[in-house]
Amino acid sequence: MNKFIRDNVHGEINIKEDFIIELIETKAFQRLRRIVQLGGGQYVFPSASHTRFSHSIGTYHVVCKFLENENLTQGLNKKDFPVVKAASLLHDIGHGPFSHSFEKVISINHEKYSVKIILNDNEITNVLRKANIDPMEVASIIEGNHPVNVFNMLVSSQIDADRIDYLLRDSLGAGVNYSKLDLQWIIRHATTNEGNIVFPEKTVNAIEHFLLGRYHMFTQVYNHKISKAFDFTLEKWFLRLRDLYKESYVFKNNYYIEVLKPILEFRDLNVDEYTRLDDYTILEYIKMSSEEEDEILKDLALRIINRNFVRVSSKLTEQEFEEYKNSSNLDPKYYFGTIEEKPFCIYGASQKGLEKPIYIEHSNGLKNIEEISQILNKNSKNIGKKFYIFIK
Incomplete structure (x- = not known):
């Protein structure tokens, strides 16, 4: 062929x-x-x-x-x-x-x-x-x-x-x-x-x-902070589902709960259960959950559907973050949090711990590219950021 x-x-x-x-x-x-x-x-x-x-x-x-x-x-x-x-x-x-x-x-x-x-x-x-x-x-x-x-x-x-x-x-x-x-x-x-x-x-x-x-x-x-906001909102949607499931909440539509049961029960999915899931199915389940009576689950679902995620900022002070959280009438468990972003290096064999260097054939033998490159300084350090998740 x-x-x-x-x-x-x-x-x-x-x-x-x-x-x-x-x-x-x-x-x-x-x-x-x-x-x-x-x-x-x-x-x-x-x-x-x-x-x-x-x-x-x-x-x-x-x-x-x-x-x-x-x-x-x-x-x-x-x-x-x-x-x-x-x-x-x-x-x-x-x-x-x-x-x-x-x-x-x-x-x-x-x-x-x-x-x-x-x-x-x-x-x-x-x-x-x-x-x-x-x-x-x-x-x-x-x-x-x-x-x-x-x-x-x-x-x-x-x-x-x-x-x-x-x-x-x-x-x-x-x-x-x-x-x-x-x-x-x-x-x-x-x-x-x-x-x-x-x-x-x-x-x-x-x-x-x-x-x-x-x-x-x-x-x-x-x-990008909007991507982080989506991830946070999706995680909290699943968290609210798990909490309701543990509390024996009676869902209007039990179909998607049955499909997601391994995730809600913290079990590994088998191959059939896993390959059943894709973007389309999860989005459909999110839409179904927006019709539930639980206000938190409904709100998180609608935030995903309508791209109205929580806000993310690395510029807030811890005091400002606490003020937002304390003045809000929303449950901080689902709407507030922090993300510690790890430093990202342009190059470094330690990025995943076990990655091998990029090797360059040099007149003096095999060299790590850091030893030759004028811009990949192995002594340079990148500082990670702390992101605050909040509703304003």
């Missing part, structure tokens, strides 16, 4: 493998059409309505471009390439409604559910096994422990196919121009050294541009 998908980021994406088409056609993957990539970001940037579906196909495309680089793949067994291609396509299949926003509700990272779906969804496992691909091997790449480290780094590292695609795609969707990067230059010059993906010194400027673009996307798009 030789199929072309027209994409607004990469142009034509050529899919040559039957099993990739079959994976895309599975119910679990089609669900990603109904998961918006930026979650609450769509309430800030109206055109940022792109989905995990298009991003996942874009990530697969970028991995394929890397694998076409013979300097990178020299010494690798090409029979293993379908494994990393499958992992790149399926890496985000575990995202829940509103992407990262939902992780705050269930307190479980989407990677855990990606692995669970890959190993337990019959449609996906059947497609993989028919293509002689071990689902466990695909899962190991997503978990970052595949024995071929290059495969791990292609899907998850400080400069990987996932980040490259989402920066390009999110920048375009949000209508900003922070992440226009020299993709072909970076891919063409990637090679391997001691089991790591490395880059020659002449790519440093292009990589710096990539890292700076990512930094600006986090400060201006991903961490």
Whole structure:
């Protein structure tokens, strides 16, 4: 099979493998059409309505471009390439409604559910096994422990196919121009050294541009205060549902309560329960809850539906915040709070704790890009912010 998908980021994406088409056609993957990539970001940037579906196909495309680089793949067994291609396509299949926003509700990272779906969804496992691909091997790449480290780094590292695609795609969707990067230059010059993906010194400027673009996307798009306000309101809607459920509140419509029961009871969802949920279903449940008699649940639901979230500010003093809270007749449990934003570094192997550095081949041997770059100062520190959530 030789199929072309027209994409607004990469142009034509050529899919040559039957099993990739079959994976895309599975119910679990089609669900990603109904998961918006930026979650609450769509309430800030109206055109940022792109989905995990298009991003996942874009990530697969970028991995394929890397694998076409013979300097990178020299010494690798090409029979293993379908494994990393499958992992790149399926890496985000575990995202829940509103992407990262939902992780705050269930307190479980989407990677855990990606692995669970890959190993337990019959449609996906059947497609993989028919293509002689071990689902466990695909899962190991997503978990970052595949024995071929290059495969791990292609899907998850400080400069990987996932980040490259989402920066390009999110920048375009949000209508900003922070992440226009020299993709072909970076891919063409990637090679391997001691089991790591490395880059020659002449790519440093292009990589710096990539890292700076990512930094600006986090400060201006991903961490926008309206997105934080959406996340907070969604969390509190779920919290109010849980509280009412524990109090044996009699809901007008018990259907959505039955569907959400594992979440309300703090249980892990199985694959069928999890893949049943998407942005559309949760929004429908929120609309149903707006018809309940409970004023708090109704109010939180209407705030989400009508984009009338709680307010977020990093400029309030603690005294001003307390005055707002004490003068309000609303329950502070659902309408007031604080968010401690962690410092975000332009670059640093400690960002996730276990990330490997970006390696540059230098005349004096293999170097961490920090040792060469004129703008990535490893001694620079970023100060996090404290955000106050309130109603005024």
